[in-house]
Amino acid sequence: MSPQPHSLTHEDASQAHHGHSHGHVAGHGSLKSYLIGFALSVILTAIPFGLVMSGVLDSKMMTAVLVMGLGAIQIVVHMVFFLHMNPRSEGGWTMMALIFTLIIVGIALAGSLWVMHHLNVNMMPMTHEMMKNMP
16 A cells, blocks of 8 residues: 655645744744844943943942843843743743753852852961961
């Protein structure tokens, strides 16, 4: 018996014509969404640059906090507008992978800071004079 020919649906034919098949319908961004993401990225880069270069704020700590906050916002902008991450993409698995990654990074950072703090507290203190006399 000869095998039955496979009938292609319109979507299969379109994917075969373009030479790729993702196995799922991926939500790709439009030109408008890419331009919005680009504009937000430029603004979120220019603001911290201006804050640091002009020295508008007297407090270096406040400047650092603002720069880090704007950096975190820029990460979200990149994930939404360029990586197309949302709770619906890939059935929610990309969001779950992101959350898992953030938890692991948080645990690693917190553990590293905890270990460094306890090493600093429990190490024998050295004065500047003691360090000069070391070989």
